[in-house]
Amino acid sequence: MDIYYHLDQVSFRYSDQWVLRDFSLDVREGEILGIIGPNGSGKTSLLKLMAGLLQPQVGRLSLRGQDISTLGARALARQVAVVPQEHHVLFPFTVAEVVLMGRFVHQNGWGWESPEDLRIARAVLQVMDLEPLVDRTFQELSGGERQRTIIARALAQQAPILLLDEPTAFLDIKHQLEIYATLRRLNQDRGVTIVVVSHDLNLASQYCQRLLLLHEGRGFRTGSPAEVLTAENLGIVYGCEVLIDQHPEAGTPRITLPALVSVGGVFKNDTRTTLF
Amino acid sequence: MGTFAHAGVHADRLLPPLTLRRWVKTIAVLIVVSFLGLLICLQYGTERIPFSRMLHLLAGSETLGSTGLSPGVILWDVRLPRLILAFLVGSSLATVGVALQALLRNPLADPYILGISSGAALGAALAVQFGVSWAFAGFSAVHLFAFVGAAVTIIGIYHIASADGRIPVQTLLLAGVIINAILSALILFITSLSDSTSAFRLFFWLMGSLATLGYAGLLALTAYVVLGILVLFGQARHLNLLSLGEEPAHGLGLEVEGVKRVIFFTSALLTGAVVAVSGLIGFVGMIVPHAVRMILGPDHRLLLPASALVGGTFLGIADTIARSLLAPSELPVGVITALCGGPFFIYLLITRRKSHMG
Numbered sequence: 001m002d003i004y005y006h007l008d009q010v011s012f013r014y015s016d017q018w019v020l021r022d023f024s025l026d027v028r029e030g031e032i033l034g035i036i037g038p039n040g041s042g043k044t045s046l047l048k049l050m051a052g053l054l055q056p057q058v059g060r061l062s063l064r065g066q067d068i069s070t071l072g073a074r075a076l077a078r079q080v081a082v083v084p085q086e087h088h089v090l091f092p093f094t095v096a097e098v099v100l101m102g103r104f105v106h107q108n109g110w111g112w113e114s115p116e117d118l119r120i121a122r123a124v125l126q127v128m129d130l131e132p133l134v135d136r137t138f139q140e141l142s143g144g145e146r147q148r149t150i151i152a153r154a155l156a157q158q159a160p161i162l163l164l165d166e167p168t169a170f171l172d173i174k175h176q177l178e179i180y181a182t183l184r185r186l187n188q189d190r191g192v193t194i195v196v197v198s199h200d201l202n203l204a205s206q207y208c209q210r211l212l213l214l215h216e217g218r219g220f221r222t223g224s225p226a227e228v229l230t231a232e233n234l235g236i237v238y239g240c241e242v243l244i245d246q247h248p249e250a251g252t253p254r255i256t257l258p259a260l261v262s263v264g265g266v267f268k269n270d271t272r273t274t275l276f
Numbered sequence: 277m278g279t280f281a282h283a284g285v286h287a288d289r290l291l292p293p294l295t296l297r298r299w300v301k302t303i304a305v306l307i308v309v310s311f312l313g314l315l316i317c318l319q320y321g322t323e324r325i326p327f328s329r330m331l332h333l334l335a336g337s338e339t340l341g342s343t344g345l346s347p348g349v350i351l352w353d354v355r356l357p358r359l360i361l362a363f364l365v366g367s368s369l370a371t372v373g374v375a376l377q378a379l380l381r382n383p384l385a386d387p388y389i390l391g392i393s394s395g396a397a398l399g400a401a402l403a404v405q406f407g408v409s410w411a412f413a414g415f416s417a418v419h420l421f422a423f424v425g426a427a428v429t430i431i432g433i434y435h436i437a438s439a440d441g442r443i444p445v446q447t448l449l450l451a452g453v454i455i456n457a458i459l460s461a462l463i464l465f466i467t468s469l470s471d472s473t474s475a476f477r478l479f480f481w482l483m484g485s486l487a488t489l490g491y492a493g494l495l496a497l498t499a500y501v502v503l504g505i506l507v508l509f510g511q512a513r514h515l516n517l518l519s520l521g522e523e524p525a526h527g528l529g530l531e532v533e534g535v536k537r538v539i540f541f542t543s544a545l546l547t548g549a550v551v552a553v554s555g556l557i558g559f560v561g562m563i564v565p566h567a568v569r570m571i572l573g574p575d576h577r578l579l580l581p582a583s584a585l586v587g588g589t590f591l592g593i594a595d596t597i598a599r600s601l602l603a604p605s606e607l608p609v610g611v612i613t614a615l616c617g618g619p620f621f622i623y624l625l626i627t628r629r630k631s632h633m634g
Contacts, residue, residue: 053526077528090378097575100291101517107513118291157528
């Protein structure tokens with residue numbers, strides 16, 4: 001198996017505060033890697049580095065052996081599709097129009113969408129359960145519908161690597177499940193490599209083959225969900241007591257918050273980083 | 277949500293949202309309507325030339341009178357060049373407005389927002405103040421000074437706004453506002469030094485006027501404007517992506533910084549030339565893009581050319597009204613664009629509230 005992403009001693013800061021420090025990681029072809037950690041632990045910055053939106057000040061970040069800073073946006077977009085955490089669409093574009101924009105990287109010049117573009121757009125609209133909404137404008141959609149539209153746009157891009165930042169925020173449980181089921185199907189049937197930032201530890205535990213637990217800009221643990229999601233690890237990183245048992249079907253670790261909060265520190269409700 | 281059987285049909289019918297067929301049909305209708313509208317405009321002025329006579333004159337089947345202001349001379353040497361100028365200016369303003377609204381991610385952007393207009397105004401003020409009177413290739417000194425003023429401002433704004441090869445949109449807007457304030461102060465300073473005749477000339481220029489440019493100047497301007505507008509048309513899909521934000525656009529494969537530079541410089545150079553020949557004509561660059569977007573949707577492949585046609589025709593009609601309403605005296609065309617465009621825009625806002633400004 002190939003190494004897709006190779007991060008070697010990467011450090012990144014926005015101004016004077018280091019967000020990631022001496023961080024190393026390999027992302028392997030065909031895996032689903034979950035990035036978890038508390039607010040401000042560097043998850044989104046890490047994803048943006050992988051998306052080529054940020055450049056590290058120290059260290060090297062390569063994609064399939066090529067330094068990512070040498071890749072142009074077009075070359076990058078052919079390999080990596082990104083689902084950002086927030087999305088604003090300025091003008092009243094419809095769902096169909098937004099999804100078709102995912103085909104940009106496969107199109108040339110000024111022209112019109114090819115039959116292939118349309119076929120793929122229809123397929124992803126169906127996968128994301130968006131068919132009834134094709135002619136709605138993005139502004140008219142609910143938070144969850146917007147999220148699904150943006151994921152559909154990323155799928156239309158047909159890149160071998162998919163980066164998602166909190167894809168199930170704003171979604172109800174049915175659509176949370178569907179998103180992760182879709183990700184798993186893309187991974188198993190098409191070999192798409194997936195890196196997903198998640199606040200939902202249980203979904204991450206169930207669907208990711210490997211987890212990276214970030215703590216104050218450094219990798220705290222990397223490994224299978226059973227290795228990473230221990231009461232001890234989570235207690236140190238999140239500063240809060242958790243109960244861990246097994247998922248009744250999958251057997252993966254299941255995290256439950258205790259009935260009485262008995263931590264000394266402040267309890268942080270950690271299910272959402274930002275609202276719109 | 278509808279049923280699935282229905283939804284399938286629905287999706288098929290609605291993909292793709294913009295077909296070549298729809299594009300050709302819409303643009304063809306707009307070209308015909310624009311052409312007829314402008315033809316009707318040609319009749320009007322201080323003196324009305326009946327439509328049939330006008331067609332004879334245009335077709336050349338009636339010889340031009342040799343003495344004074346015959347209808348033929350009025351038509352060929354006064355009205356037609358002026359109408360063409362109005363169309364070029366209106367098209368440019370509307371196209372640049374569309375481009376800048378997407379580039380700056382600001383639905384209220386217009387071609388003057390970058391402060392280039394005050395650079396042009398300062399150039400014009402200097403030419404008027406120092407009484408420079410030479411001309412070149414059909415352009416007066418005021419035109420040329422105004423254009424140089426605009427060009428210098430463009431370079432200044434670009435250098436202020438750009439940081440390590442990038443031009444952050446917010447900085448670009450701020451740089452525009454600040455340059456605008458400084459240049460406006462300089463213009464006021466110069467006008468306060470000048471006598472009342474120069475001050476009045478400058479004031480009139482600033483209010484926007486489409487006083488005739490000769491055919492030589494018009495030809496050069498046409499080539500310039502058409503080239504600029506075509507460059508912006510070429511950015512149509514890039515503007516669609518930029519409407520999603522710069523990071524998503526990058527993620528979808530757009531070389532954002534390069535595209536932003538092309539759009540900035542093309543828009544700025546178009547605005548500079550247009551302001552140089554016509555002064556400040558408000559409303560066209562902001563209202564036309566909105567009105568067209570509300571009716572035809574936000575896809576820039578259709579929005580850009582449609583706005584160019586509508587903007588050109590709108591300014592042609594507005595200028596005809598400005599010339600004819602109180603003939604023989606003339607109203608500033610900006611008065612007409614604001615009085616027609618404003619209420620129409622309010623009407624669109626109320627009746628199509630659902631279709632949102634973005």
